[in-house]
Amino acid sequence: MLAGLLTWTRREGLLRGQRNRVLEPVLRKLRNSVAHGSYHLATPVDAARTLSDLAEIINHLWGHPTPGGRLYPAQVDRTIVALGWPENSGSTIAARAEDLTSSEEDDRTWVVICAVYDDPDLFEFAARCATTAFPAQYLWGPGTRAEAAAWLIRHQPQPDRCDCLDQVVLVPVRDDLVGLPVYPAVAAGLPATEQNGSWHAVRVDRPRDALGHVRAVVATGQGHNAAGECRDCPAETLAVGDIATALEAARNAGADTVPVTVPDVRTPFANRFSRSSV
Template identity: 40%
Template sequence: MITRTLEQLRTPDERTQHFTPHGLGITHMLTPEAALDHQHTMLAGTDLVDEVAEGTRLRFERVRTLYLHGVLDFEFFTVAGEYARLVVEHALRDRFLAFYEHRIVLVNTSTGLQRIAQVDSFDDVLAAFKHGGAWKLKLTGSGAAMKFNGMLTSLWNWARAEGLLPGQRARSMQSVQVELRNMVAHPSAYHLGTPVDAALVIRDLAEIINCLWGTRTPGGRLHPAPVYRSVQLIVWDDTGRVEIGDVSSVPTADMEVDATCLLVRAQIADRQELLGFDPQFETTRYPVELLWGPGSVEHARAWAEAHRPVDDEVDTLDRHFVIRRHGDRIDPPRSAAATAGLPTDQRAGTWFLVRADDPISAFNHIRNQTDDNSACTNTEPCSNCPAHTVAFGDCHTIVQHAAQAGLDTRPLAPIRARVPSPLPPWTAES
């Protein structure tokens, strides 16, 4: 039998002390107090919103408590990370009951009849679907009937179908999360994780739970909140010099007098991303809105003074991109409006309306489709990548589908004004 004294249980684990804010300390380690502070920092930003159900909240606090005990016993980091993967299912179950206020509508697929079931616990939910006949769950958002068995994969699919867990990247990671949860529930071997591994799982768990209850995480990995965009002036001259800033701060005296500029609304945490910006295509990680241009700085300032454009926030998940395959070429993604504004001689080829969280994922999804045996497909949300082909066909068909999806299809005339960049243009080759 393994026995430990109280003093041994209170003794910090030196393995944890070697995990520092600057990486793994090979020749040095933190003090016990500093090690605890660092592990607290690793969990910063993982608080749950007030709306979360009490049962889910208590289980999540248990996860964080287990994690912090890793300062005393390194094994607890693995325990916390594994337990976090199990808490996801509890959170989905709690949210299911709260979302329907403990009353679900079931549709019999054989007869078309509907019935309402009172479900005070999730056991009641499982029992309702075993109540004779082929019953499906009626979704609140779309009114569609969804096959539902109450298992983890079915819960994930339900949450996405009701719009609680947006994002194509998060959707593409679902199968991995289910597999990892199953490995915890049905282990086949011993393993030992690190505090870094466990902290990532816990941060993802907090993000999923908060998103289920209607709050997305700023800068999140799975379900990030909308990003803030400010009005920016992009100015460049014939020398290739580019300046980006607010209307009053650029250009500087070093800029040529005949400089060209665009007035945009953009997320500016990394202004370098605006180098190479082309109003004809969607090539930036976050959406950029062209407000005015191209033209002179004087005219841009006059327009800004007259119209007073304001900053805004924009969602970055489940965006729509239009991509053309023409022969051996694949164009960079376009917006629906830019596609609608193309002249007739630029509309040949096969066109795709793709849902993705960023333009590169959408582009790669189409580029990966080389033949009938390709990993990426157009028949359903892609199981190979974080993208989903909504429709494909000729240019007119795609613009119609875009309009039906609620996208802005007012024709945007082609604008020839690409911002200079030290990097080569965004590839348009397959």
């Protein structure tokens, strides 16, 4: 039966992704409603999406991710991005590295990162927190546009690619207040005063899924699994304990835990997000 096949493929590691894990029972029910149900009419868009999803699953089972895929995408391209915002008021803007090295100057504060340029949460970047949809890495800043341009010319950072499924992040809990998710390497490099409290090592496809899961567990715990795969959200808790316990679980899951020290710099959007998320 399809249910048994899905369970087997998960157990064997042939299927991956926490959001996909939640979606798989839905796809099974949709398949069964078509195969065993009464006649119904869907739109061409629904049919195209179903066929596209099926093709992605087949590709993945045969070891080939789908570029731009919805379920099992290939690695996403990260480029060198500069984020700038004015000191008093105004909007945050993003510029590609090659656009920042012009002689034009402004009054914005700039940071340079390696990130997916069209990340929907790019303007909520925080160097010490996982606040973007796709993994983003702090490189330099804050400073002026001229300083950022000089650093870019001197260091010539290169774009890369990264996987966005089954990311491992750590979520701190102190005095029943849930902090923003942190990448393991950044958590390992935090000052000792910021490593106290309880830490949840969580496997997710988007860091905010970990934030929502831990907040639900801390608030009520009802319906949300505090260990292992959660029944109600696309998150899997690997461990809960002090920072050493969480880092060990992240390391065992294949995450990079080599300490990285970064400054506590964040965009104005990330500041508002952090205040509303604890």
